[in-house]
Amino acid sequence: MTIDQNCKIWLKGIFAERAKFDESMAKHTSFRVGGCADAFVEPENIEEMYRVVKRADEKKILWMVVGDGTNLLVKDSGVRGIVISTRKIRRQISMASGGGDLVRVTAAAGTRLSALCRFAIEKGWQGMNFAVGIPGTVGGAIMMNAGTAMGTIQDVIFRIKGLDPSGSARVIEKCDMGFSYRKLSIKGMEKPVILEGSFSLQKGDPGAIKREAEVVLENRRKRQPTGAASAGCFFKNPVSGKSAGELIDLAGLKGKQIGGAKISEKHANFIINTGDGTAADIMALMETVQEEIYNTFDIKLEPEVKIVG
Numbered sequence: 001m002t003i004d005q006n007c008k009i010w011l012k013g014i015f016a017e018r019a020k021f022d023e024s025m026a027k028h029t030s031f032r033v034g035g036c037a038d039a040f041v042e043p044e045n046i047e048e049m050y051r052v053v054k055r056a057d058e059k060k061i062l063w064m065v066v067g068d069g070t071n072l073l074v075k076d077s078g079v080r081g082i083v084i085s086t087r088k089i090r091r092q093i094s095m096a097s098g099g100g101d102l103v104r105v106t107a108a109a110g111t112r113l114s115a116l117c118r119f120a121i122e123k124g125w126q127g128m129n130f131a132v133g134i135p136g137t138v139g140g141a142i143m144m145n146a147g148t149a150m151g152t153i154q155d156v157i158f159r160i161k162g163l164d165p166s167g168s169a170r171v172i173e174k175c176d177m178g179f180s181y182r183k184l185s186i187k188g189m190e191k192p193v194i195l196e197g198s199f200s201l202q203k204g205d206p207g208a209i210k211r212e213a214e215v216v217l218e219n220r221r222k223r224q225p226t227g228a229a230s231a232g233c234f235f236k237n238p239v240s241g242k243s244a245g246e247l248i249d250l251a252g253l254k255g256k257q258i259g260g261a262k263i264s265e266k267h268a269n270f271i272i273n274t275g276d277g278t279a280a281d282i283m284a285l286m287e288t289v290q291e292e293i294y295n296t297f298d299i300k301l302e303p304e305v306k307i308v309g
Contacts, residue, residue, distance in 0.1 A: 035078025
């Protein structure tokens with residue numbers, strides 16, 4: 001079913017000014033490109049999320065959930081159906097003792113990952129420093145199993161609250177989570193919606209944790225184009241051998257540009273929007289890189305960035 005007038009009235013009735021139509025996704029992605037979403041809504045609580053997902057499923061309306069759009073490329077043709085943003089679903093980060101030096105920390109899906117990292121650093125809790133400097137929300141980080149060489153979300157997550165197909169909240173234990181490289185699958189949930197995540201951290205030396213975080217952040221700033229419009233590392237690293245960035249660098253593609261899309265000269269696995277780029281430019285550059293790496297090294301690079309539209 002398409003977004004008709006009745007659907008627009010229904011969405012306005014729930015979200016008022018938080019429901020927008022023909023909304024440019026360039027406003028909601030870190031690439032700053034992309035066509036329009038038929039409808040874009042921002043629930044402020046879990047109940048509103050229940051209502052929109054349940055009704056959309058009943059009416060067979062397409063829908064997708066986004067956080068900060070930091071690992072997302074929306075094509076110039078836009079997105080059909082309803083885009084549901086979690087950014088307004090936030091609440092205070094909570095904690096509970098897990099016994100001994102163990103601390104359990106819970107954050108809503110719309111909480112920025114950087115806020116969770118800061119919270120852990122300020123409290124002197126160890127475990128989140130691998131994620132310092134990674135953009136996006138907690139929900140997005142869980143769905144993408146975000147991480148670095150220092151660790152990943154699967155190392156610290158122990159419980160998730162998600163939305164099941166019936167429109168009610170479900171607690172998912174770690175034994176029902178299937179993590180792989182930049183991917184999460186949940187047993188019994190074909191299209192999971194993350195509402196909150198709970199993490200197991202360790203009490204540590206606050207000074208040492210803070211110093212480590214500062215080093216991690218400084219290294220990220222030195223090696224990555226942190227101020228540019230990008231979606232982070234664009235390609236998945238091959239299972240073995242050199243990283244995607246190393247392969248792209250060896251192929252002489254640093255600085256390669258198509259339209260307004262360019263391979264960063266600072267980190268070869270970053271595609272950046274120089275200011276007037278389009279999704280088509282980024283897609284064309286992606287395909288050029290894939291072809292060159294395959295022809296040179298017989299390796300097929302797969303995008304890590306989620307492409308929709």
